[in-house]
Amino acid sequence: MTFFMQILISGLVVGAVYALVAFGFVLIYKSSDVINFAQGEFLLVGAYIALSLVVFYQVPFPAAVALTLSMCVILGVVVERLVLRPFIGERVISVIMATIGLSLLMRGIIQMVWGTETRTFPGIFPDMPVRLGDVVVSQIYLWSLAVAVVLLVVFTVFFKYSSTGIVMRAAADDQVAALSMGISVKRIIAITWAIAAVVAAIGGILLGNINGVNPSLAYIGLMVLPVVILGGLDSVPGAVVGGFIIGILESLAGGYLDPLIGGGVKEVAPFAVLLLVLMVRPYGLFGKEIIERV
């Protein structure tokens, strides 16, 4: 039971990070129909900037996070303006190639600047593990989970009730109508990219504090695919639920199945889910079912 709980909690933490990154992915998809393959690189950039600020510039952690997130806002807006905007109205495949190109470019720059070895944050969260009954959990896990859950709640409330959130939903629903209401859709898309970059960066900072940072963390950009396919490409709650499910599933597969057959299930399980969902329910748990009448 204790083993199960340990696995469950680490699954929840990983799932929370997936949920954050997938959240940004879905926002971008909803507002502009762009599949962003560079979401994992946004996570990396955020993690590295925060790490550099803390380690090299000795900036206190909270200030470093604030500074990192501001830079990610700028990064998101600039990327949208320079890379995505010229592709408005182009074919889907062109846009996908553009974001893949963007991801490779960003990863190259990241490796040029920060190298490929794993770097670690200095102990920011207390080392003392917390006991929850029989289960021992390190504090960073609990912090990560709390931060991710709070953020997801805040953003959900933001989209439901704030005027900016409502305008963003409207623009995602019908761009032409939004324009005719005097809503600047370009501005909304820029805000979307800023939010996506920020949530990904937060995911990166959390993961970086758990496992250290190295360029392979960008794999989370790919893990987002099973998450959003499961949750539904155009569903924000779907991204959150899907994130947690995939995180826990991955963790369970790693804990119970990997020892039996010598490893590898953990990495494969999410993509097995992806294939299964595509076969059985291609619009995912919460996605809009598109019915084409022929």
Next chain:
Amino acid sequence: MAPQLVIDTLTLHFGGVTALSGVYQEVNPGDILAVIGPNGAGKTSLLNCISGLYRPSAGRIVFEDREITNLPPHRRAQLGIGRTFQNIELFKHMTVLENLMLGRHIHMSQGLVSGGFYWGRARREEEVHRRRVEEIIDFLEIESIRHKAVGTLAYGLQKRVELGRALALEPRLLLLDEPMAGMNLEEKEDMARFILDVAEEWGTTLILIEHDMGVVMDISDQVAVLDFGRKIAEGTPEEVQKNPLVVKAYLGKQ
């Protein structure tokens, strides 16, 4: 009286296709101008040029003495040009009330930060907008559906909600693209009454595209006739009806 809108020799090409060719039209404040013509004559293209969805290849558009030819569509909405669409463009997942409140967008002063949440000033402002929206709901007689998601409404009602959302913007120029298409007689009569009331009570200038000639003759002050992207006639409904060019465009050579 100075015209409120001047469409100055507008030409619009799509690749090799000419959608509009040297169209000139003045619209006086408070008038109802009907744009008619056979399918593919360029009527919707003209509306899209005025609302900014299309950029004309040549020519100018002047609204209230200000050239707007190169303004993006959302800026034109902010100047007071509202519109509805031939194929209803509502925010389908939102309620009628939310759709109409979004129509108030240009009148909401709070910026991104202060507008983040409904506190203090923003809340009071919200109440003002809510009152304005309720007036429109009363006017259009859609009280009973105000909390329904628009995607679930019947077609005729959706058309009415779309008009309401455009009115929430308090436009000084309102463009209606086939406001009565697909409606039954009763719905058409309701819509005609709303359109006349908007022009009369609010002094809004209206440009509408309509195929139902009976309606056009009944409600419009001026009629412009397009055929293959050219304006072939204009005048009062009676004048246009008698114009041989118009008859030819509609019925072919006699």
